[in-house]
Amino acid sequence: GGRFLAGEHQHVRYNPLRDDWVLVSAHRVKRPWQGQLEKPPPEDVPRWDPKNPLCPGATRANGEVNPKYEGTFVFPNDFPALQPDAPEPDDSDHPLFRAAPARGVCKVMCFHPWSDLTLPLMSLPEIRAVIDAWAELTTELGASYPWVQIFENKGAMMGCSNPHPHCQVWASSFLPNEAHLEDRTQRQHLSQHGVPMLLEYAEQEACRKERLVVENADWLVVVPYWATWPYQTLLLPRRHVCRLQDLSESEKDSLASIMQRLLIKYDNLFEVSFPYSMGWHGAPTGPYLEEDCRHWQLHAHYYPPLLRSATIRKFMVGYEMLAQAQRDLTPEQVRAAQRGWGTQGVVCQGCPW
């Protein structure tokens, strides 16, 4: 009984981008935690280590020697999940046993020559260089492949096996599940409402403000209304932009700036180099370059695993895997309650220059 308060009363929220729901049970964050504790990230990463295959001048698994690169550096993944020339599986003999061809390329991109940096500790021109390299790779690989997935796994908790600042780019001959889903929901929204879903969403959030984390003239970052991970965010342009390569020079500069501000906020939240997986979603490429993709809006998802501190993560396990994602605090609580998170003040910790 009583009046509904989102921060106290469980409810479900609809995710229009994935066409599914999340269970929000804010009162649950009060329970004690006696489970697994995560290791904080190592603090003694050497700036240069000839045995680290991502370092300038180091030898990689395939015997190749990296150049003494000074900015970003892109090279083929030595253990690619996608290769350009796999033979086609035989035709299925039964509708419950269906395989299909998968072709592609996997690249690794180092953000900087130094292993002891992370994106938020890099300078704005250095972050801008990363954005330029992302746009170039999407253009280059997107010339033939329908989907180019840029993603960064940061921190051991997110399966990242190398502290050197880097991301991956996997281009595929097919639209992956998430791309397919977002294509369908965004297409339907445009046809029903006459405006791209995430353009309308950004306008709404800019106005409502209760889930805004950072903003500038071109971009905004929100904890989406339907976030599943505790500190999940969505980075959105204010203008209708289909793909990374459609950004103007000044939009790329302001993107570097908002990324830096967001990532510094993340690091300050629990005073730890914040782990996450992040990635870009934009209109599909390859053959789709010729098609009408106006329903798409470029965006980046940030999925960080931490829940309460640098060592306590959210586990998306039993109920989440078998039934539905469940979160322990509301997106509005995330925005409002965390010191140094929802505010505009930026504290830079330990930049190495």
Place this chain on the structure above:
Amino acid sequence: GGRFLAGEHQHVRYNPLRDDWVLVSAHRVKRPWQGQLEKPPPEDVPRWDPKNPLCPGATRANGEVNPKYEGTFVFPNDFPALQPDAPEPDDSDHPLFRAAPARGVCKVMCFHPWSDLTLPLMSLPEIRAVIDAWAELTTELGASYPWVQIFENKGAMMGCSNPHPHCQVWASSFLPNEAHLEDRTQRQHLSQHGVPMLLEYAEQEACRKERLVVENADWLVVVPYWATWPYQTLLLPRRHVCRLQDLSESEKDSLASIMQRLLIKYDNLFEVSFPYSMGWHGAPTGPYLEEDCRHWQLHAHYYPPLLRSATIRKFMVGYEMLAQAQRDLTPEQVRAAQRGWGTQGVVCQGCPW
């Protein structure tokens, strides 16, 4: 080029139950792993610990004292994600900001009074008692709630904060995402093919044998053709069964037996108490008890995180979260390659009696 070999050439496989795809890149398992190592489970769990709130006679967070139970023991979760009486959220003022009511109950069920046991170390009558309790809870909570999710998180890696053998039961006033998805795909299969999807699938797998892990007269366990987790399995009845409470006495006995055999195989695989999240899916309940649910087939999903050893897990991170699940070995390789896994020989390790 060349002839297609599933164990060497990447491809995608269709999951008819979730209507999505998995990327299978078997050659990837060869890459070296320098990332996070998991802690093996503790070996010195005391059989009885008065400070463990799941033990007989212990005091729980709410001050209640557990009975000196001797079999299974069901009690309300002290930090429930779902409560029976939450007020309704206000009507949405915008299609991108939609909330809906969520009501329910969360229960915890101890499998056994001893903290140093796990299901595979329990006797057949003890496992059978767990199955009976599951069927009773589904009947009882399913009288009013449309979905009763039984799930077990086993091991610290799966967010389990207490080694005492137990599962959870969350009943909800709504069909969660996964239930909704499986309802749609199974309904469509029945209407298109005239036979329940998972009944047909079990028949096919019983015949093809290449993904069979264990079987008996009433049940079989396969690594599904579309598995995403390396050692994921699907437990299926051979007969058409909608819900746990529809099982006959002898089917419950043979279920205890096949669960024990499966879980011993899991434990033997890497010689460790195998972590997983598992759960039951059956036809929805509550108001759906009056509806035609013949498209549903009862089944249990097992989702174990380990990939290569007791300390190396599969991370479902960047590409998986942003694009599509990806696996590093084929379901057929799992079945064929692991000593003591695909065979019928059962080795019991260290039963405490």
